[in-house]
Amino acid sequence: MDISQESGLVWTEFDPVEALGPGLGEFNRIESVGDGRVVFLTFGPSDNRVMVTENGTDWTEVPLPADNIIPGHIDIAGNRWLITGLILNSAESVGIPSDQVFFSDDQGATWTELAFSPDAPDGISGVVAAMAAGERMVVAAWYPPPRDHSEEENGGFVPSTAVFNRLGIFFSDGGPVELVAEYPSWNATGYATADGFHLTLFSEEENVRLFSPDGRQWVEGSPGYEDLEGTAFSSGNSGLIWTTDPAYDQYRVERFTGVFGPAPVATLPDGISWVSDVAVGPAGVAAVAQPGTPLGAELLPALRIEKDGYELRYNEPEGAITLWDLSRDAAVYEFGLDLFDEEMPVPEGTREVDVGDNGPDGLDLLVFEDPETGDDLVAFSREELFTQIMSALRSPTTDMAARLEQPGPEVGWWTGGGGWTWQTFSEAFGLTGLTAMESALTEVNLAVGGDFVVARVQTHEAGDVRTDSGEYSDAPPGEDGRSTSMSFSPQSPRWFIARAD
Structure with a gap:
């Protein structure tokens, strides 16, 4: 079924079973x-599989190291392929599940498991990033501290939350895996180039940015990389590296030749609140985004507070706070909302100045300093700011419901x-009749190829359910005096493809 558009991509729905084969996994x-x-990638009770396509129509199955592996991370961009996953084995004792890592130098015909060194005596608990550059491989994974046998129960191991904040960086060139660095971290993303690993x-x-030319020696904040974070995409052998950079009110895709390159290839326009998915390939950049005011800006009223020249x-420009010098008719400071967080209150x-118990928490003055001399320019009391902001929020001209309502x-x-x-x-997928909540819950997963884009679309159907366990009643929910709650049931995914001319 073709869904034609005057602008944008033309999407055609296809049958995933026909394209990918029967028995698709639940996930x-x-x-x-x-x-x-x-x-x-698919996994479930009936199917664990990885398939690849060069044209979006013909799919080829990638041989896996084990039939019962749940595929996690896969890097097939270079000559050495790398895959991680959890191998299900009901015969093993209950404990922290351990991912296994395999590599192949013959496109999956044979696989070799990486053997982890004694530095991680209990194995790795979960891989969060895996990449290969030539023969060198880097894996970032949680790994547990030595077992406390007093915590073992019935032959199993009681996991500690500390496991998931102990991230090791492991290196291998095909031999035993070495633990080369350790950081307190709960997640990581990265990519590899011929010049090194990021x-x-x-x-x-805080977030830490690392670079290693060889996978063994790591340095923080490598030149040209300070302002980048987020998901990274490798363009394989073409020599281009793409990485996304989600900022407070923007979402850029940067292109790199070799290791570094400053030129942005795509910047989302104004009117985008946030991005939930992005995919990059030779054909272009695809994204799923929420239109609207940047996050946080809709909670600020537009108002001006004058004092001492x-x-x-507030909210001038949108999503920012500006201190304006009336005598010079120029801005002294302009702060984005991303600068106000728990780590940096101001x-x-x-x-902030404590002048006693006159304000909440004893911090009742916000003082602005001269950016050149450091002298005080003007101070606003917290009580004054709070009163005027709340007054603006209650103003009839400020319709918060309308400000928060988004398409x-x-x-x-x-x-x-x-x-x-x-x-x-x-417009894109012909999804009609969805409520606002059902539309917001719709999940779209995108992938970009050489001249095509694939979309996996999953909707959720809303329904009312009873939340108490009273006697059976055939009355509609809510009409028999019982409490109700709304539930959302995932529907079977639908698949679409669009050709990028």
């Missing part, structure tokens, strides 16, 4: 390899030169 996803291919680690305290302008150039998510497409084209889910 599946698609990914861009980056070199023009798209990979499909990792971004995420933790409760200065004006504090941005550089301002400070449904959209699918965007960018090929360079012509800018972005956007389609609603209804």
Whole structure:
């Protein structure tokens, strides 16, 4: 079924069973390899499989190291393939499941399991990133501390939450795996090039950006990489590296030749609140985005507070706070909302002053300093700011319900030169009759190939259910005096393909 559009991609629905074969697992996803291919991963009680396509129509199964492996991370961009996963074995004792890592130098015909060194005596618990560059391989994975046998119960191991904040970086060139670095981190993303490996680690305290030319020696904040974070995409042997950079109100896709390269290839336009999925390939950039005001900006009223020759302008420009010098008619500071967080309650150039018990927590003055001399320019009391902000929020001209109401998510497409084209889910995939909540819950997974884009679309159907366990009643929910709750049932995924001209 073709869904024609005046602008944007033209999507055609196809039968995944016909294209990929019967018995698809309960859980599946698609990914861009980056070199023009798209990979499909599925796992479930009936099927664990990885398949790859060069044209979006003909799919070839990738041989796996074991039939019962649940595929996790896969890197097939280079000559050495790498795959991680959990191998199900009901005969093993109950404990922390351990991922296994395999590599192949003959396109999956044979696989060799990586043997982990004694530095991780109990094995790895979960791989969060895996990549290969030539013969060198890097794996970032949680691994548990030595077992406390006093915690073992019935032959199993009681996991500690510390397991999931102990991230090891492991290296191998095909021999025994070495633990080369350890960081407190709960997740990581990365990619490999011929010049080395890049990792971004995420933790409760701060994100850490790492680079290694050889997979063994790692340095933080490598030149040209300070402002990048997020999911990374390798374009395989073509020499281009793509990486996404989600900022507070923007989402860029950067292209790299070799290791570093500053030129952005795509910047989302104004009017995008956030992005839930992005895929990059030779054909272009595809994204699923939520239109609207940048996150946080809709919670700020537009108001100005004048004091001592200065004006504090809230939500001017949108999503920012500006201190304006009225005598010079110029901005002194402009702070984005991303600068106000728990780690940095006030941005550089301002400070909070405790003047006693006159304000909440004893911090009742926000002082702005001269950016050149450091002298105090103007101070606003917290009580004053709070009163005026709350007054603006209660103003009839501020309709918060309208400010928070946003249209449904959209699918965007960018090929360079012509800018972005956007389609609603209804326009792109013919999804009609969805409620606002059902539309918001719709999941779209994208992958971009050489001249095509594949979309996996899963909707959720809403329904009312009783939440108490009273006697049976055939009355509709809510009409017999019992409490009800809304539930959402996932529907069978639908698959679409679009050709990128």
